Amino acid sequence: MPESGVHAAAPASPLHAILLAFPVALYPSALISDITYLQTSVVQWTNFSQWLIAGADLFAGLLLAWTIASLLFGRARHARGRGKATLIVVAVMFVLGIINALQHSKDGWASVGTTGLILSIACTILAIVAAFLVHSRTIVREVRP
Amino acid sequence: MKRLTIAALPCLAFVAACSPSSKGVDQTGQSPTLPEQASALLPAIAIAPPEAWGNDLPTVPAGYTITAIAKDLKIPRQMLVLPNGDILVAEGSGGHAPTLRPKDLIAGLIKAQGKSPVTGGDRITLLRDANGDGQTDLQTTFISGLDAPYGLAFVNGAIYVANQGDLLRFPYADGATNIAAPGQKVTALPAVINHHWTKSLAASADGSKLYVGIGSNSNIGERGMDAEEDRAVIWEIDPATGTNRVFASGIRNPTALAFDPWQRQLWAVANERDELGPELVPDYLTSVREGGFYGWPYSYYGQTVDPRVHPQKPDMVAKAIKPDYALGSHVAALGLTFASNGGMGGAFAEGAFVGEHGSWNRSDRSGYKVVFVPFKGGRPAGKPVDFVTGFLADGKARGRPVGVFYDAPRGALLVADDVANTVWRITRTGQPTRTSNPENPVL
Numbered sequence: 001m002p003e004s005g006v007h008a009a010a011p012a013s014p015l016h017a018i019l020l021a022f023p024v025a026l027y028p029s030a031l032i033s034d035i036t037y038l039q040t041s042v043v044q045w046t047n048f049s050q051w052l053i054a055g056a057d058l059f060a061g062l063l064l065a066w067t068i069a070s071l072l073f074g075r076a077r078h079a080r081g082r083g084k085a086t087l088i089v090v091a092v093m094f095v096l097g098i099i100n101a102l103q104h105s106k107d108g109w110a111s112v113g114t115t116g117l118i119l120s121i122a123c124t125i126l127a128i129v130a131a132f133l134v135h136s137r138t139i140v141r142e143v144r145p
Numbered sequence: 146m147k148r149l150t151i152a153a154l155p156c157l158a159f160v161a162a163c164s165p166s167s168k169g170v171d172q173t174g175q176s177p178t179l180p181e182q183a184s185a186l187l188p189a190i191a192i193a194p195p196e197a198w199g200n201d202l203p204t205v206p207a208g209y210t211i212t213a214i215a216k217d218l219k220i221p222r223q224m225l226v227l228p229n230g231d232i233l234v235a236e237g238s239g240g241h242a243p244t245l246r247p248k249d250l251i252a253g254l255i256k257a258q259g260k261s262p263v264t265g266g267d268r269i270t271l272l273r274d275a276n277g278d279g280q281t282d283l284q285t286t287f288i289s290g291l292d293a294p295y296g297l298a299f300v301n302g303a304i305y306v307a308n309q310g311d312l313l314r315f316p317y318a319d320g321a322t323n324i325a326a327p328g329q330k331v332t333a334l335p336a337v338i339n340h341h342w343t344k345s346l347a348a349s350a351d352g353s354k355l356y357v358g359i360g361s362n363s364n365i366g367e368r369g370m371d372a373e374e375d376r377a378v379i380w381e382i383d384p385a386t387g388t389n390r391v392f393a394s395g396i397r398n399p400t401a402l403a404f405d406p407w408q409r410q411l412w413a414v415a416n417e418r419d420e421l422g423p424e425l426v427p428d429y430l431t432s433v434r435e436g437g438f439y440g441w442p443y444s445y446y447g448q449t450v451d452p453r454v455h456p457q458k459p460d461m462v463a464k465a466i467k468p469d470y471a472l473g474s475h476v477a478a479l480g481l482t483f484a485s486n487g488g489m490g491g492a493f494a495e496g497a498f499v500g501e502h503g504s505w506n507r508s509d510r511s512g513y514k515v516v517f518v519p520f521k522g523g524r525p526a527g528k529p530v531d532f533v534t535g536f537l538a539d540g541k542a543r544g545r546p547v548g549v550f551y552d553a554p555r556g557a558l559l560v561a562d563d564v565a566n567t568v569w570r571i572t573r574t575g576q577p578t579r580t581s582n583p584e585n586p587v588l
Contacts, residue, residue, distance in 0.1 A: 041455045043369040047246055054247040102186040105248040107367040107420055108442075108453035110184060 004145040016066055016134070022059030023093065024131050026052045027123040030100075034112050034120050046111045049120070050104045056123070057101055060094040063130075067091075086133045093126035167423040167474070167509055173529050177471035179446055183422035189508040192259040195564045196541035203544065203560075204535035205571050208491065211533065214274075214281045214559075215568040219266030221561040222343070223401070223480070223548035224568065225297035225304075229320060230554070232272040234561060234568055238265030239293025239309035239342035245368065259505050259542065261564050267291045269306065271322055272568065279557070279570065288315060288324050296346025296402070298355060300384060307344035307357055310336035312382065331355075332387035335375040338362045341416075343479075347402035348384075350409045355382040356392060358399030358413060365418050365453045366442045377441045379413065379433060395439040395465060396431075401481035401548065403497075405432075407523035414478035414499055415468070417445060423507035428478045430499060430518060430525065431468035440465035470525040475504035476512030480549035480561070483520075488551070489558060490573055492530055496520040498558055499529070500546035503536070513537045515546050515560055533560055533571060 030052035037045035067090045071083045100119035104111050170178040205211045215221075218236055225233045244250050271287035274280060288294075288306065296307035304315045306328065313328030334344050334357060341360025348355050361377040362368050379399055381392035398416040405412055411433045417426035418441070426445045438461065440447070442454045447467035450457065472478050480500025488494045496519040503513035515533035518525050536544045544562040551558050556576060560569040 043367060046367075050246045050248070099186065101247070105246065106184065106453070107363070108365045109455035110453045111367070 004143050007141045007143065016063075016070070019059055019063040019066055020131055020134055023056045023063065023097070023123070023127040026056035026059070027093075027097070027120065027127045030056065031117075031120040031124045034117055037112055038117065041109070043108070046104065049112065049116075050101070053097060053101045053104055053120075053123075056127075057094070057097040060090065060097050060127075064090050064094045082133060086130060089126055089130045089133060093123055093130060096126070097123050167507060167511075170424055172424060172427045172471055172473045174527075175470060175525065177427045177446070178424075179426075179449060180422060180424050182425060182452075184420070185422075188420050188506060189423060190255055190506055191508050191510055191540075192255060192505050193503065193510060193513070193537060193540060193542035194258055195261055196538065196543050198543045198565055198567075201535070201538075201543065203533050203569060205533055206491075206531075208574055209489070209571055210574045211569055211571045212279065213565075213567045214279070214570045215270065215272050215284055216566065218270060218566040218568065219263050219268070220261060220563045221270075221547065221566060221568060222295050222563060223297055223345070224550040224559050224561055225299060226550060226552045226559070227299055227317075230274060230552075231322075232550075232552075232559060232568070233287060233297055233304070234270045234272065235291075235294040235297055235306065235548075236266035236268055236270060237291065237293040237295070237309075239295075240339050241342075242338050242340045242362075256505060259545075261566060263566055265293060267293060269294060269297070273322065279572065283322065285322055287322065288328070290327075293342060295343045296357065298346050298348040300348045300352040300355070303384075305331070305346060305348070305355060305384065307334065307346040309339055309342040309344060310334055312344070312346070312355070312357060312387075314384065330387075331384055332382055332389055334380075335359050338368065338372055340368065341376075341398045343398075343400055345400055345402045345413075347404055347411065349411075350404055353383075355384050356380065356402050356411055357382060357389075358396070358402050360398035360400070360416075361441060364420065365451060367453075373442070379411075392435060393433045393437045393439065395437075395441045395443075395461075396433075397441040399433075400479045401500075402433075403481045403483055405483050405497075405520075405523060406485040407520070410523070412481065412483075412497070414472070414481045415439075416477055416479075417474075418442070418451065419475070419506050421451070423509070424474045427471035427474045428476050429468035430470045430472055430478070430481070430497060431466075434466065437466045438464045439468060446471075470518060472499060472501070472516070472518075472529065473511055475507050477502035477504060478512075479547045480515070482549045482551040482558075484517075484551045484553070484558075486553070489517075489532075489556065489571070492519070493517050493532060496525070498532060498549045498551060500549040500560060502545045502547055502563075503542065510537060510540075513542065513545060515549055515558075532558070533569070536562075 033049040269288040273283040275282040293309035298305040312331040340362040345358035362372040399413040444462040501512035513536040516529040544565040548561040
């Protein structure tokens with residue numbers, strides 16, 4: 001039996017926060033790497049982008065699974081409106097991320113191009129939006145005696 | 146969840162659009178049809194997994210007979226017939242290109258499905274027919290301890306072997322069945338990364354020059370142009386001194402070289418670039434002009450620009466020579482040999498045999514056969530004619546042709562098969578198995 005009073009809890013568990021941290025860090029890194037490639041034509045930058053996107057996609061997939069599970073069984077079921085919004089953002093980010101990985105796997109100059117750049121921008125924005133949705137709320141529960 | 150499904154739809158549509166099939170346009174001969182470039186998110190892949198021949202044999206035209214004259218080889222590639230009729234077979238598998246991208250990891254796993262699980266022999270095997278009945282009486286290791294040997298040449302009493310990283314010379318005594326002496330290094334060959342590792346080899350008619358085909362280090366420059374120094378070129382090497390120079394350039398992967406018997410000109414078969422669609426870019430057979438530039442990576446078939454190279458070089462595109470003869474897209478031509486003076490007879494009297502290893506990167510498989518390109522007056526004349534087929538059965542590869550060698554004195558065509566690990570020999574049915582014809586010198 002919890003003590004009476006007002007309890008505030010972080011909405012995301014530490015594990016959830018760690019999964020989310022990867023897309024938040026890696027998609028923007030890929031975007032910067034893409035821009036550098038387009039400016040320099042040095043292929044190592046598109047190679048960097050490809051690994052960054054692959055890593056981001058992996059964690060975006062895990063994050064998506066977590067988000068669905070948490071909406072069905074976890075804390076997010078207490079805040080369903082926001083939970084659904086988060087789910088949609090994460091799902092779109094994951095799908096675009098996979099398309100971006102395929103786009104980047106093309107050879108040479110074709111690997112980035114306008115499509116790759118736009119997809120990297122979209123993934124970056126969606127990752128940051130997802131982070132705001134997950135972290136900028138608290139769950140407040142009042143336990144009455 | 147409905148919105149999630151909607152979001153996934155474009156993804157599925159992309160995947161569906163990703164396996165374009167060829168439309169069957171004619172891509173052989175002097176002026177192949179070159180469709181528009183198509184860039185798919187997921188390149189089409191159709192691997193033919195290996196399967197045993199059982200009691201079957203490859204198919205040859207009526208009037209010809211095919212037999213296996215060597216089995217249990219370790220990835221046979223190119224062959225050479227010595228003056229006494231002994232056959233040398235180079236066996237090996239090279240390449241040590243590092244995994245640079247997630248794609249390399251995945252593509253490597255997929256392509257391995259279509260290969261023989263046998264480890265390359267890194268050796269030369271000798272096949273001897275002691276009594277002239279066409280059968281092998283002795284199969285023995287001739288030279289061992291090599292490093293992915295591929296090109297072979299016999300010049301002035303010496304045997305030259307092109308490893309993936311150097312060109313070696315071995316002294317040869319008539320009738321020898323083994324060379325234990327270490328090879329003498331004529332010159333190092335470009336071997337950094339070695340994305341396309343095969344080093345094809347041919348000698349000029351007088352034996353004064355050797356030619357080595359050196360493939361590119363990438364599909365289309367995606368490892369950076371620094372990695373393409375001395376790649377996608379044919380070297381001319383002085384066997385006496387080892388000095389070399391670039392004889393021709395811009396040939397993406399010159400996998401087999403041979404001199405024609407009519408004008409003694411150097412010819413090459415080359416594998417062209419991928420990921421522009423199922424019908425781009427056709428592999429080709431071409432005479433090689435001294436100092437010629439054949440387009441890679443900037444353009445193909447003359448002036449068709451490849452946009453995947455950046456920065457582009459319009460001055461190089463302007464110089465690019467159109468190859469003589471297209472063999473078809475993704476057929477993976479790996480073998481080249483000429484027949485003249487009646488050759489194999491019938492439709493196969495005068496021209497070039499080409500071994501086509503077969504495609505893996507388009508949904509409808511191409512290649513997987515040996516074709517004959519008829520020649521007239523020293524130039525290709527007419528469409529390629531199938532000579533050895535039947536390598537594919539129900540989507541499985543029972544074999545994949547690599548090197549081909551026309552054994553002129555004996556009127557036989559040899560075909561190395563690196564999936565069945567077999568050497569096939571094709572002759573006219575009922576012909577005397579060993580014809581001594583001084584008019585038909587070994588080429």
